[in-house]
Amino acid sequence: MFKSKKFWKIAIFSTGAVLLFVALPLLVIPEAESTPAEFKEARHRGAEISKDIVAHYGQSAEKLKKISELDGSGRHLEGLRIVLDEMEANSEIRSKAQELAVELERMTRAASLLKSQTIRAKALEAVAVEINLVTQLITYNEYFNRLLETLRSKFAGEPRETSVDVLIFRMNDAADDINKLNERFGVLMDEFDGLF
Helix, strand or coil: CHHHHHHHHHHHHHHHHHHHHHHHHHCCCCCCCCCCHHHHHHHHHHHHHHHHHHHHHHHHHHHHHHHHHHHHHHHHHHHHHHHHHHHHHHEEEHHHHHHHHHHHHHHHHHHHHCCCCHHHHHHHHHHHHHHHHHHHHHHHHHHHHHHHHHHHHHHHHCCCCCCCHHHHHHHHHHHHHHHHHHHHHHHHHHHHHHHH
């Protein structure tokens, strides 16, 4: 009987040790947090949309140079055609900014699924910065539309309400804000990624 009592003690101890070995890490070490799939998808889609917007504004800057050259050489009709094309393309960019806002909303919803308060706060801080960036994009877009309308009026020989120089100054200010916000968003997302 002594052997069987000793056997049972060893068996119970061994079972307890195995259970402790298996269960302790589950109790003490929390499961590694991962980024929700919807957050990743929205972040990726938002990056694609942002890339499209940046590419458009890069092309628009080149077209504005061309418009300026045409204006300087008195070829107003050609300049007017480019301005009208740009006005149409710029309305598409406003739609892109709205799409970006939708992706940011998805990121916000998905961030609420993050268990760690620190990680969730970092994600939401980054999204807040990007929402501010979208607001600045819309502001820039409005100034750009006004610039195009002013140029259209000039080429059509109509009176202009706003100076081209004033609009360009405002656009440059908005572009500076956009660049700063974009840089801040990148830093915050790097910090977010570093938390995993």
